[in-house]
Amino acid sequence: MAGPPRRRGAELEQAILHAVIDELTEAGYAGLTMDRVAARAGTNKNAIYRRWPNRAALALAAYRELIGADREPPDTGTLRGDVMELLRGANGHLSTPIIGRTVRALLGAAADDPDLMAQLRDSVIDAGSGLWLTVLGRAVARGEVPPEAIHPRVATVAIALLRNEYVTRGTTSVPDDVLVEIVDEVYLPLLRGRHATVVD
Structure with missing residues (x-):
């Protein structure tokens, strides 16, 4: 049986950022890890690191998503x-x-x-x-x-x-x-x- 279609581009980024928001809600910044975000988003750490070099950059991206920077x-x-x-x-x-x-x-x-x-x-x-x-x-x-x-x-x-x-x-x-x-x-x-x- 085929798995769900692979997400790419903006769709994957949104899934990652929403996973970060959920993790921040549950564990705060101190508990934020790339492993937990990857697991929650249904992707791998490499997909995250290609977009954000560290958890600070990832948390900041999620923050901007939350407040609606535009x-x-x-x-x-x-x-x-x-x-x-x-x-x-x-x-x-x-x-x-x-x-x-x-x-x-x-x-x-x-x-x-x-x-x-x-x-x-x-x-x-x-x-x-x-x-x-x-x-x-x-x-x-x-x-x-x-x-x-x-x-x-x-x-x-x-x-x-x-x-x-x-x-x-x-x-x-x-x-x-x-x-x-x-x-x-x-x-x-x-x-x-x-x-x-x-x-x-």
């Missing part, structure tokens, strides 16, 4: 509305057990692993900066903030402060009043206070 930026018509929507969406993702636990574990492991930190910076820490820059570009066009507000490091201050709540405070969910404080007391004043630097 999502569209909000467009509420106001900067504050867009920023609150982005921040609340990120908080919703980070407060789910699997995503929050995975991010905290990866950030903890990265302290002693420069290669992992570099991957994290690309896939988690700086991920989504394009969304924030798009939102800021619309705000500049509406005259809500000066053009100098459009800077990658400035754009992601709000999400960095949110992530800090999870990493340093060990919280499992950030209250909405804290999100409002981040936006109204830190982020919007920072953006509105930006101005061109004059060099003599």
Whole structure:
């Protein structure tokens, strides 16, 4: 009797990533192994290693799959509305057990692993900066903030402060009043206070 058809390409990658998500849910990042992922996905380790060189890269790929890295930026018509929507969406993702636990574990492991930190910076820490820059570009066009507000490091201050709540405070969910404080007391004043630097 013939076995199931062999999966290839995107179909196999999706099966592997879903297996990683299931493994992270059950065992966390510390318990993630290539052997267990391969067994759950119904494939072999070589198929995984051809796509992802190590378990950190594999976990990061699964994380991006979970959060939907290609999502569209909000467009509420106001900067504050867009920023609150982005921040609340990120908080919703980070407060789910699997995503929050995975991010905290990866950030903890990265302290002693420069290669992992570099991957994290690309896939988690700086991920989504394009969304924030798009939102800021619309705000500049509406005259809500000066053009100098459009800077990658400035754009992601709000999400960095949110992530800090999870990493340093060990919280499992950030209250909405804290999100409002981040936006109204830190982020919007920072953006509105930006101005061109004059060099003599």
